Amino acid sequence: MTLAYRSQGAFVERLDPRVKLLFQAVFAAVALDKTTPVGLAVLTLVVAGVLVGAATSPLWVLREFKYLFPFLVGGPAFAALTLGPPWVVPGDALAPTLASYRVLLVLCVSAAYVRTTPVRESRAAIQWLVPGRVGQFLGMGVAFVFRFLPVFQADLRAIRDAMAARLGDERPLTDRMELVGAAGLSRAFDRADTFSLALRARCFAWNPTLPRLAVSSADIPAVILTVVLLGWTLV
Structure with a gap:
């Protein structure tokens, strides 16, 4: 989890x-x-x-x-x-x-x-605290981080499991850190590109209807x- x-x-x-x-x-x-x-x-x-x-x-x-x-x-x-x-x-x-x-x-x-x-309640709370476009920007950023972080954690876990399946856990610690770091960054950039495309495809709006x-x-x-x-x- x-x-x-x-x-x-x-x-x-x-x-x-x-x-x-x-x-x-x-x-x-x-x-x-x-x-x-x-x-x-x-x-x-x-x-x-x-x-x-x-x-x-x-x-x-x-x-x-x-x-x-x-x-x-x-x-x-x-x-x-x-x-x-x-x-x-x-x-x-x-x-x-x-x-x-x-x-x-x-x-x-x-x-x-x-x-x-x-996540929507967190965004609503931030936009209530900081009104205007600045609050919308901060709320949007927090919402994106909260949604993106679990995905990134799952990607890192999948990379480590794949390494272990290939006996990568027997390699030196520095090699494992380098492999996980490089693969994790590559996966993060790919996720960011896909996320950006999904936002455009769904006509992302700055002022969505947030919960009261x-x-x-x-x-x-x-x-x-x-x-x-x-x-x-x-x-």
């Missing part, structure tokens, strides 16, 4: 996309401000509640972002190394580790949003949680 909208009847699906976008922004700001282990522990509980409300497994989120793990783990590992004895200083890796974990928490919230929000957005009583818990996080940061 790719990182895309999947309706499962979760509670978060009923929320207004503007409320969810506001919560994401506030959560990211709080994560940047609360850098202590205690602060990150509290944010972990918040993320756990978000994932439960979104009917999203944390293991699924980790699988979707597994390609970022080398960067999240490599930073702390590199920070712990020294050019002389004792060669490794574990204490120097504490701050980078907390930073990487903070990024992981933000990614979990973002994944829950993508999993529970239709409305805040309801279901948004109250999310609004309260957003206000609490914002107040925690300000205090």
Whole structure:
């Protein structure tokens, strides 16, 4: 399963996309401000509640972002190394580790949003926030990315499976990265050309009829949680 909208009847699906976008922004700001282990522990509980409300497994989120793990783990590992004895200083890796974990928490919230929000609602929320042609351009870009990313992920997965079927997984890591990267870029450009042709064939419009957005009583818990996080940061 790719990182895309999947309706499962979760509670978060009923929320207004503007409320969810506001919560994401506030959560990211709080994560940047609360850098202590205690602060990150509290944010972990918040993320756990978000994932439960979104009917999203944390293991699924980790699988979707597994390609970022080398960067999240490599930073702390590199920070712990020294050019002389004792060669490794574990204490120097504490701050980078907390930073990487903070990024992981933000990614979990973002994944829950993508999993529970239709692309058309995201576009409508952005165009409501930024009126005029600029908002239409931003909304169009977000909609295209949300629709194109799952396809690109599926292409990369198919390329890796094809390599494994041909014993390509026994080749050196650098060769595998080069092959997957080159084939992935080639497939992405082909997809972009096909996508552009499909838009022209369907007479793509800048001002489609988007869903009507409305805040309801279901948004109250999310609004309260957003206000609490914002107040925690300000205090």
